[in-house]
Amino acid sequence: SQQGEEDPQALSIQEGENATMNCSYKTSINNLQWYRQNSGRGLVHLILIRSNEREKHSGRLRVTLDTSKKSSSLLITASRAADTASYFCATDTGRRALTFGSGTRLQVQP
């Protein structure tokens, strides 16, 4: 099974609504990162949260990290059609490589 697993697998909302995606992982981490992938494109880094941080903000993004539950959430506020993409969490477990989940596909309806 995967180190990082996102939930839900797919999410469809209306423009202006908030979108929340969750990520669970299995082993202890140094940091957790969220990436976005637009259809047919490469991944783009959104935000990094270190294991000693609990919450981080960047523009309309809010990330939380609960190391006791081995979970993280990504909240996108006031979503826009341009936010339509797949969102991946990735964990750094000290193996010198990130471990990615299979992503949440977000569809924002205009």
Next chain:
Amino acid sequence: DTAVSQTPKYLVTQMGNDKSIKCEQNLGHDTMYWYKQDSKKFLKIMFSYNNKELIINETVPNRFSPKSPDKAHLNLHINSLELGDSAVYFCASSPATGYQETQYFGPGTRLLVL
């Protein structure tokens, strides 16, 4: 001003052929990676190089051979292609190993083996 570039973008080939994918980064990063993204969108690390030295080889068949002529380039050669090799291959780079800084991804190479 492309940061991480890959060629080709699309690759359609027959089973048994040998093919190469090239990757270049102009970010001055020390570490480069190859990932494979399957049809279910799951992204898996294949190789990692730091300053031309192999760091990670994640149980990838011997048919896959990475080559790093300098720290700005990491190419992937695949021998005797199989149907199961069909996927999107992403190259990425990061400024350092150890604490795993942000990774910068290329646009991907879509490989279809017929």
